[in-house]
Amino acid sequence: MKKMNVMVIFGGKSGEHEISLISAASILRAMDKSKYNIITIGITKEGIWKLYEGSIDEIENGNWEKIAGRVRKKKGFGGDMCLLPIGKGNGVVTLSNGKTEKIDVIFPVLHGPFGEDGTIQGLFEMMNVPYVGAGVLASSVAMDKAIAKKILQADGIPQAEYDVITFKQYKKDETEIINRIEDCFEYPIFVKPANMGSSVGITKAHNREELKESIKLAGKYDRKIVIEEAINGREIECAVLGNDNPIASLPAEIIPSAEFYDYHDKYIAGTTRFVVPADLPEGITEKVRDMAIRVYKLLDCTGLARVDFFVESGTDCILLNEINTMPGFTKISMYPKMMEVTGIKYEDLIDRLIMLAIERFNERNPNKKN
Ligand SMILES: Nc1ncnc2c1ncn2[C@@H]1O[C@H](COP(=O)(O)OP(=O)(O)O)[C@@H](O)[C@H]1O
Ligand SMILES: [Mg+2]
Structure with a gap:
C-alpha cells in the first residue's frame, strides 16, 4: 500500500x-x-x-x-x-x-x-x-469561552454562573460594572479573557480591588471578558475521540498545588498531581463521560477533545468548565493517559485520529474522495 x-x-x-x-x-x-x-x-x-x-x-x-x-x-x-x-x-x-x-x-x-x-x-x-481534529466552527466556538458557555447553557449543560463584559464597556462604566458584578456574584470571582488558554490572564479575585485588577489583566488579552462564580470542587477531565459516534475515556483528576490551576502550577511548579483514572463513585464517572459526549456533540466536535469539569464539593454536581479541541498530546499528557487507561494505546490513537480526519473530509466532500 x-x-x-x-x-x-x-x-x-x-x-x-x-x-x-x-x-x-x-x-x-x-x-x-x-x-x-x-x-x-x-x-x-x-x-x-x-x-x-x-x-x-x-x-x-x-x-x-x-x-x-x-x-x-x-x-x-x-x-x-x-x-x-x-x-x-x-x-x-x-x-x-x-x-x-x-x-x-x-x-x-x-x-x-x-x-x-x-x-x-x-x-x-x-x-x-x-x-486532524475539530473543524473551523467547533474549534472557534470551543476557544471562545463566552460563546461556548452560551451555546451549552441553551442545552441545559450545568456550568458555573457567569457573565460576559467587554473591556471597552468596563473602561467606560467601571463603577457600574463592578457594582453589577458584586450584586450578582460573591467573592471569590474568576475573571478570564474569553479567548486564551494555559490559564493566561486568569485571576481569582477575592475583593473589589482584585476584581478591578483582574479585569484590567484579562483586558490585555482579549476584548471580551468572562466573569465566573468560583466553584469549590474537584477538577475532572475526560477525553473524547470520534466523529459521529464519539467515545469518552475514563475521567482523570487534576489536583493543583496552588489555589487554582494557574499558569505557574501548570507549567513551572511541577507539583500538580494527576490521578488517572480519577477515583470517583461509579455513578459520577458515568455522568461525566455522558456529559463529555453531549458537550462534544453539541459543539459539533470531530477527531478529539478534552472536556473539563468541576465536581462540586457537597452537592456532587457536575459542572462543565471548558473544552479543548487540541489538548496537550505528549506521551504523559492527560488526553493520551486517559485514553490509555481506557484501552487505547498512544500509537493507535494517532492512527485513529488520521482515519477520522479522512472520514470527515470524505463525508464533507462526497464527490472528491481523498
Ligand atoms: N469557575 C471556576 N471555579 C473554580 N476554579 C476555576 C474556575 N474557572 C477556572 N478555574 C481554575 O482556573 C483554571 C484555568 O481556567 P480555565 O477556564 O480552564 O482556563 P484555560 O483555558 O486557561 O485552561 C482551571 O483549571 C481551574 O483550576
Ligand atoms: Mg483549562
Whole structure:
C-alpha cells in the first residue's frame, strides 16, 4: 500500500508553543513510519512557517528553528514566506530536494490561539486537505469561552454562573460594572479573557480591588471578558475521540498545588498531581463521560477533545468548565493517559485520529474522495 503523506505542523504563535514542540515530538516518534511518510512544518513564535527536515530531538529542544528552511515556494507562488498553495485540488508542498508532494492529511499539533481556534483550520479548508481534529466552527466556538458557555447553557449543560463584559464597556462604566458584578456574584470571582488558554490572564479575585485588577489583566488579552462564580470542587477531565459516534475515556483528576490551576502550577511548579483514572463513585464517572459526549456533540466536535469539569464539593454536581479541541498530546499528557487507561494505546490513537480526519473530509466532500 502506498504510504500516506502526513504533514505534522508544530510550534505556533501561541503561548503554548513549547508544549506543542513536545506534543509533536511524541507524536512523530510514535507514528508508524511504514504507513506514513511524514513531512514536518514548524511555525515560529513570530508566525513564520518553515519546512523542517531534521531530527525529532531538535524539535523537542527548540533547536529546530535554526536548521529549518522556509517553506519552498512552488513555481508561480510568490513571496519569501510562501505558505501552502490554496485552491486547486489538494495541498502540495515542495521539499528541499525540489520534489513536490501531495499532502494526504494534516496533523496540526498546535495549541491555543491560531492553532486550536479555527483560524488555521480555515486555511486547511481552503487548501482542501483533510486535517486532524475539530473543524473551523467547533474549534472557534470551543476557544471562545463566552460563546461556548452560551451555546451549552441553551442545552441545559450545568456550568458555573457567569457573565460576559467587554473591556471597552468596563473602561467606560467601571463603577457600574463592578457594582453589577458584586450584586450578582460573591467573592471569590474568576475573571478570564474569553479567548486564551494555559490559564493566561486568569485571576481569582477575592475583593473589589482584585476584581478591578483582574479585569484590567484579562483586558490585555482579549476584548471580551468572562466573569465566573468560583466553584469549590474537584477538577475532572475526560477525553473524547470520534466523529459521529464519539467515545469518552475514563475521567482523570487534576489536583493543583496552588489555589487554582494557574499558569505557574501548570507549567513551572511541577507539583500538580494527576490521578488517572480519577477515583470517583461509579455513578459520577458515568455522568461525566455522558456529559463529555453531549458537550462534544453539541459543539459539533470531530477527531478529539478534552472536556473539563468541576465536581462540586457537597452537592456532587457536575459542572462543565471548558473544552479543548487540541489538548496537550505528549506521551504523559492527560488526553493520551486517559485514553490509555481506557484501552487505547498512544500509537493507535494517532492512527485513529488520521482515519477520522479522512472520514470527515470524505463525508464533507462526497464527490472528491481523498
Ligand atoms: N469557575 C471556576 N471555579 C473554580 N476554579 C476555576 C474556575 N474557572 C477556572 N478555574 C481554575 O482556573 C483554571 C484555568 O481556567 P480555565 O477556564 O480552564 O482556563 P484555560 O483555558 O486557561 O485552561 C482551571 O483549571 C481551574 O483550576
Ligand atoms: Mg483549562
